[in-house]
Amino acid sequence: MIEKENLLQKNAVVVLLAMLCCFLWGSASPCIKIGYKLFDIASQDTASQILFAGIRFTLAGVLTIAFGSLFSRKFLLPAKKSWGMVFKLSLAQTIIQYFFFYIGLAHTSGVKGAIITASNVFFSILISSLIFHYEKLSKGKIFGCLLGFAGVVLINVSSGGILGSMSFIGEGFVLLSTISYAVSSVLIKNYGQKENPVTLSGYQFVFGGLVMLFAGIAMGGSLHGFTVKSTMLLIYMALISAVAYSIWGLLLKHNPVGKVAVFGFMNPMFGVILSAILLKEQNQAFTFRGLVSLLLVCAGIYAVNREGKNKQEVKNV
Numbered sequence: 001m002i003e004k005e006n007l008l009q010k011n012a013v014v015v016l017l018a019m020l021c022c023f024l025w026g027s028a029s030p031c032i033k034i035g036y037k038l039f040d041i042a043s044q045d046t047a048s049q050i051l052f053a054g055i056r057f058t059l060a061g062v063l064t065i066a067f068g069s070l071f072s073r074k075f076l077l078p079a080k081k082s083w084g085m086v087f088k089l090s091l092a093q094t095i096i097q098y099f100f101f102y103i104g105l106a107h108t109s110g111v112k113g114a115i116i117t118a119s120n121v122f123f124s125i126l127i128s129s130l131i132f133h134y135e136k137l138s139k140g141k142i143f144g145c146l147l148g149f150a151g152v153v154l155i156n157v158s159s160g161g162i163l164g165s166m167s168f169i170g171e172g173f174v175l176l177s178t179i180s181y182a183v184s185s186v187l188i189k190n191y192g193q194k195e196n197p198v199t200l201s202g203y204q205f206v207f208g209g210l211v212m213l214f215a216g217i218a219m220g221g222s223l224h225g226f227t228v229k230s231t232m233l234l235i236y237m238a239l240i241s242a243v244a245y246s247i248w249g250l251l252l253k254h255n256p257v258g259k260v261a262v263f264g265f266m267n268p269m270f271g272v273i274l275s276a277i278l279l280k281e282q283n284q285a286f287t288f289r290g291l292v293s294l295l296l297v298c299a300g301i302y303a304v305n306r307e308g309k310n311k312q313e314v315k316n317v
Contacts, residue, residue, distance in 0.1 A: 008254040014260065017251055018266075019263065020247065021248045022266035025244055025267050025270070026268070029105060029271050032105050033105060036052075039224060039225045043107055047221030047222075049216075050102065051216025053212050054210065054213025055213055057206075058205070058209030060209065060241035061206030061209055063243075064198065064205055065199075068202055071246070079195065085200060088187060093180075099177075099212070100173040100176040104173025104176075105174060106170075108171050110271070111155075111276065112171060112174070114275055115268050115297055116152055116174045117177070118297045118298075121300075121304060123178055127179075127186055131186075144302075146300070147296050148300025148301060149300075150296050150300075151297035154292060154296065188200065188201075201249065202242075205241060
């Protein structure tokens with residue numbers, strides 16, 4: 001156990017594992033849009049989009065519990081008093097977040113989705129500071145939030161004016177999903193003091209995934225086009241959540257939060273680059289406006305995390 005802790009605290013290991021997590025999370029947006037094509041899910045087919053998400057996260061939950069149990073050398077099961085936390089977390093982190101995200105992403109590009117999604121860092125700071133008072137909202141963090149939001153606004157500027165190319169059901173829904181994720185981050189910070197974070201993530205994925213799965217079926221959703229390629233994509237998408245959350249949780253457990261969180265600025269970078277490559281969205285990713293938007297968001301995330309690392313302002317909860 002001591003050897004594992006020492007290994008996970010080595011700088012090289014932290015960098016490699018954190019970058020792996022960011023790559024996995026960054027690949028989510030383009031993979032979802034590719035999945036819509038492979039499973040023949042139309043942009044207006046909300047029921048099938050919800051069903052698609054439900055299958056992914058149910059499988060992700062099962063894999064998270066399996067990986068967590070393997071690392072812990074015992075089967076992970078929430079304590080009786082923790083089930084309420086699992087249900088509340090699943091509502092914010094899976095059900096509400098991905099209801100808006102999957103629908104929103106069907107009506108916007110992968111590049112925009114990746115950049116807007118990165119704003120969850122800033123919403124997390126604002127909600128944690130202003131509503132729950134878990135940390136102080138310093139000038140540095142305010143500056144970082146302003147930088148990030150400037151990037152989100154810039155990517156949606158068009159000839160029609162500020163946010164002229166933004167639709168509520170597209171970019172608006174993706175933005176709402178980031179707020180829900182921010183709330184879930186604050187809940188994890190609180191609940192993680194009382195229950196194993198990997199256990200919470202695994203079971204909330206299963207519960208939230210099942211809710212979305214049955215909701216999608218009830219709404220008339222269906223998936224077609226199961227091939228080796230589409231099935232492997234679905235498994236990979238489940239592994240994105242299972243592997244990334246498990247590794248990230250272990251890194252946070254054995255290292256200062258700031259040392260790990262600072263790598264979060266790579267999420268939108270991977271998301272934009274992979275969207276450009278896999279979805280052929282170079283016309284958005286590599287334009288002057290797209291690059292400046294990405295740099296603003298990354299700079300904002302870096303500024304926020306460096307501030308937290310340097311001043312250690314997070315309160316114990």
